[in-house]
Amino acid sequence: MPRMLDVSDDVRAEIGDEEADRLLAGDNAPGSYDCTSCRTQGDSDQERTSTVLFIGDETAVLAFAHATCLPSQIVQVTEEQLQGAVRSISGNAHAPAGEPEKAVPEQAVLGVTSGLVLISGELHPALVVEPTAPIVRPGSTGAGDDFLPLLIEQGFMPLSEITTVPPVLHGWSVLLAAGQLHAVLQPSSNGGSPVAWWQAHQPLQVTDSWRAAANKHQQVLMFAAPVGSIGRQPREDLLRSALDKAAANGKLVGSALPLAGT
Secondary structure, X not given: OOOOEEOXXXXXXXXOHHHHHHHHHOOOOOOEEEOOOOOOEEEOOOOOEEEEEEEOOOOEEEEEEEOOOOOOEEEEOOHHHHHHOOOOOOOOEEOOOOOOOOOOOOOOOEEEEEEEEEEOOXXXXXXXXXXXXXXXXXXXXXXXXXXXXXXXXXXXXEOOOOOOOOOEOOOOEEEEEOOEEEEXXXXXXXXXXXXXXXXXXXXXXXXXXXXXXXHHHOEEEEEEOOOOOOOOXXXXXXXXXXXXXXXXXXXXXXXXEEEEEO
16 A cells, blocks of 8 residues: 655655655655654554655754644754754655664753733733743753743843733744634744744644734734743633743743734
8 A cells, every 4th residue: 555655855865756656656765754743653554644845954854744734845053953953764764775873852841822912002822832841942961941041042022021012033934724723933044935944743723812802913922931930820810920930030031022923
């Protein structure tokens, strides 16, 4: 039975027609694999599977994901992320012809919560991002948490309080399609199309009021805090209180991201 692989035009152009055709014929693709997005097992004989090509400065790695988790695409990463990854790729990924095999980079597990935030008497759509564990700098062997410094280097602003709308971070955007949240996009390192900084395993539903506010402002506020700073809050007033506390403790960054989609 032909394997149920999706190979996007971008991935095909990068790996070449011969390699792409071999994959589609089942010659080089695994039957079972660990999804590079959700980390659970998939089976390219039984379910649609996406080819995801990680490209560093010098190395490229082809991995596999459930089509329901990720579309077939190219993901730009740093060479340090490829070289410093420690996860085994056995049965999950292989390098295109002529390239040495490398480990697939571990992706940070980011919790994303949507809510409305009141600023200067007006409601703004917001996304609150908090990792489930400390984030270390790619290639680092330390045990610290570099989540906020990494975002500040990308242009996010440290916030000591939430009294005004943070400045727009150009090049980044929030992808909303058919009323669902799909991804937070960041600029590509090589100047090409934006790449996903965070992508939902499955599109996330947002409330009608949140979507209306996003369409009104044509931007979404993104706040980020280290693990343990915000937590899962069941109500928007509790979420706002947690944001204010994180800001007062110097553990909050934020920016306004243009809206992509509707």
